[in-house]
Amino acid sequence: MQKAIVCDIDDTIVKPAEHYAPIKNVIDFLIENSDTYKIIMLTARVDTERNFTLQQLRDLKIPFDRLIMDSFRDKNHADSTTVEHGIYKANEVRKLMTEFDVILFIDNSKHARKDVKKLGIRTKKPENITPSTLTKTVWSGTFI
Numbered sequence: 139m140q141k142a143i144v145c146d147i148d149d150t151i152v153k154p155a156e157h158y159a160p161i162k163n164v165i166d167f168l169i170e171n172s173d174t175y176k177i178i179m180l181t182a183r184v185d186t187e188r189n190f191t192l193q194q195l196r197d198l199k200i201p202f203d204r205l206i207m208d209s210f211r212d213k214n215h216a217d218s219t220t221v222e223h224g225i226y227k228a229n230e231v232r233k234l235m236t237e238f239d240v241i242l243f244i245d246n247s248k249h250a251r252k253d254v255k256k257l258g259i260r261t262k263k264p265e266n267i268t269p270s271t272l273t274k275t276v277w278s279g280t281f282i
Contacts, residue, residue, distance in 0.1 A: 142176040142203075142238035143168070144231055144254075146245040147183065147191065150264045151200065160198055164244060167267045172201040176238060180230055182223040185209040206230050224249030231257060242272065 145151065151165055152158040168177050177200070183191055185207045195202060208226060227243075227250045234240055235257065243254045243261045251261035262271060 139237070139239045140176050141174075141241050142178050142234065143171060143242045143244070144178045144180050144234065144240055144259075145243075146227070146247070146250065147179060147181040147194075149246040150244055151198065152194065158194065161264055164264045164267050165198055165200060167269065167271060168200055168202075170269060171272065175241070176204070177202040178204045178206065178234060178238070180206045180227055182208050182226060223247060224251075224253040228253035228257060231259060235259075 145164065145168060148154050149161075151161050151168070153161060171177070179195065179200075179202045181191065188205070188207055191205065191207065195205070224247060227245065227247075231240060231243060231254050240259050243251065243259050244264060244267060245251050245254070245261065246264055251263070255261045
């Protein structure tokens with residue numbers, strides 16, 4: 139099973155409140171690990187924002203293998219809370235676990251990190267991502 143890193147977008151790789159300013163440490167981390175791991179972008183953005191999101195990822199030169207957006211909220215025209223975003227993201231990660239060995243989930247939302255951590259997935263806040271985030275991690279007693 140291929141190993142994957144799952145990463146949020148807003149306030150994780152860009153700061154929407156600051157004209158989508160890039161969050162360099164996370165972007166650099168994704169770029170550095172894209173040859174070794176599948177990079178899956180998972181966002182609570184609605185699917186109607188797909189073209190904007192794809193262009194943004196291209197502009198930031200982020201290599202990714204899949205983009206998952208919240209099509210449920212889009213269809214129901216309902217606002218959702220950060221708690222609901224956490225549940226949505228945990229459900230999507232659970233689905234991804236059927237085809238990938240998800241080794242890391244990066245998200246600014248404590249609710250999303252808490253819900254994904256319950257699945258046995260290591261989680262990190264964007265500000266805690268460094269070049270050595272994976273190399274210093276012990277997985278099943280071995281260093282990778």
